[in-house]
Amino acid sequence: MTKTIQFCGDSFCADATPNSWTRILADLLNASIVGKGVKASAHEHVFNTYQPDVTYSVFCWTEANRLYIHDSDFALNEATARANKDGSKKLNAAHMYFNHLSHADYNYKRQSRELFWFDHEVLAKSKTKAIHVFCFKNTYNFITGYTFPKPIAEMYNYEHRFLDTFQGDPHDPKTVFKNHLTSEDNELFAYEVFDKFNNPLLFA
Amino acid sequence: MLDIQKTIQFCGDSFCAHVEGYPAKLANLLNAKIVSLGEVGSAHEHAIQSFNPDVDYTVFCWTEANRIHSNRPSSMGQAHQLKDRDIYYAALSLYFDHVHDKDWYDRRQVRDLYWFDHEVLSKSKSKIIHCFGFKNTYTFKNGFTLSKPISSLFRTGLKQRDGYKNHLNTRDNEIFASMLAKLLIK
Numbered sequence A: 001m002t003k004t005i006q007f008c009g010d011s012f013c014a015d016a017t018p019n020s021w022t023r024i025l026a027d028l029l030n031a032s033i034v035g036k037g038v039k040a041s042a043h044e045h046v047f048n049t050y051q052p053d054v055t056y057s058v059f060c061w062t063e064a065n066r067l068y069i070h071d072s073d074f075a076l077n078e079a080t081a082r083a084n085k086d087g088s089k090k091l092n093a094a095h096m097y098f099n100h101l102s103h104a105d106y107n108y109k110r111q112s113r114e115l116f117w118f119d120h121e122v123l124a125k126s127k128t129k130a131i132h133v134f135c136f137k138n139t140y141n142f143i144t145g146y147t148f149p150k151p152i153a154e155m156y157n158y159e160h161r162f163l164d165t166f167q168g169d170p171h172d173p174k175t176v177f178k179n180h181l182t183s184e185d186n187e188l189f190a191y192e193v194f195d196k197f198n199n200p201l202l203f204a
Numbered sequence B: 001m002l003d004i005q006k007t008i009q010f011c012g013d014s015f016c017a018h019v020e021g022y023p024a025k026l027a028n029l030l031n032a033k034i035v036s037l038g039e040v041g042s043a044h045e046h047a048i049q050s051f052n053p054d055v056d057y058t059v060f061c062w063t064e065a066n067r068i069h070s071n072r073p074s075s076m077g078q079a080h081q082l083k084d085r086d087i088y089y090a091a092l093s094l095y096f097d098h099v100h101d102k103d104w105y106d107r108r109q110v111r112d113l114y115w116f117d118h119e120v121l122s123k124s125k126s127k128i129i130h131c132f133g134f135k136n137t138y139t140f141k142n143g144f145t146l147s148k149p150i151s152s153l154f155r156t157g158l159k160q161r162d163g164y165k166n167h168l169n170t171r172d173n174e175i176f177a178s179m180l181a182k183l184l185i186k
Helices: A021-029 A043-049 A078-083 A089-100 A104-125 A183-197 B022-030 B044-050 B076-081 B087-098 B102-123 B170-185
Strands: A003-009 A031-035 A056-061 A129-134 B006-012 B032-036 B057-062 B127-132
Touching (some): A003 A043, A021 A183, A043 A056, A089 B087, A129 A183, B022 B057, B127 B170
Parallel strands (some): B006 B057, B057 B127
16 A cells, blocks of 8 residues: 655645655655645644645644634744735734734744644544654644654754755755755755654654 | 631633622522632633632633633724724734634634643642533533533623623523532532
8 A cells, every 4th residue: 555644834844846855755755745834834734734544744833923824825924924014904914913912922832732632632543653843942742643852943054044945056965955954954854754753662 | 627618710701700690699609709700801811821720619601712812802893893092902903804714713712722621620620610601612521511602591781781790680690600509519
């Protein structure tokens, strides 16, 4: 039976082109990719796109302060809303929300509660092998699957985080970025996740 | 032997914000001292944060999901009514008009209550009744959940000056207090 893998999250797992960690990992596991992340999405997007019958799931949990927009793939953060506040009524309303209604500490608290719900009510009923990695800050430790103790932004050089598709020299692995990581780090991370999936102490 | 008086708390919104009415009657029936009441216009987060696990009896009045947690009243109606008063209500009104998604807020309330039920209430020995104000969104494992919201059980009113307390008239406050007392004494 064909093995499948899904990547649920934001821009840290949105690119599955050759040499990305997502593609390398899928090849190592001999699994076909059935889902990938969406740039600038909120963690709500993961809840809406997760498929319980997939063999492997890698979750890249994004920051808590993103405002989910129900009729859009992308979410808004404070900087995006501020920069585009004159673009539409929705963007202006989001800008006002971040300025006067949103509280970062409360958003982190709510994210951890929502992940608790997802862990106990959704993942616990699925047979998928799940690995969780936070992008910027760990807010919850899952009982279902393995959770990396550090966020990706701390595990790898994150200096060029906005240059996710920047290519200085296509032959220099240090200047090609996919999923915010260099080619070298994409490979390292793929093997890191692969080792976890193959660890019999984590996944029987 | 010292007879320590029992305590009761009301956690929620305007359905349990006024001591006059069923809170005082219920406390009297249980011979318990009221230690806290709900907050008018508050979001369900207020109930979560104000809950004290060491109180003997707890009545939760879970409000509608569509409120933003704040130290000020934050319902959709209040936002639109007060949008010209100051920047907070102007922002709230814009948010409800252009960004807000009711279904998402319903889902988020369920997740919050699920977490609260499993992680907080499960560790408390308080005798608990859960009442929803407008719509039941979750059935608790810890404590008893009324099968219908208060607004379906009684003819609710908004005006305190017409004799309504906690949105209930005098007679319904009495009926509600007796109903809750029976459930809590069981």
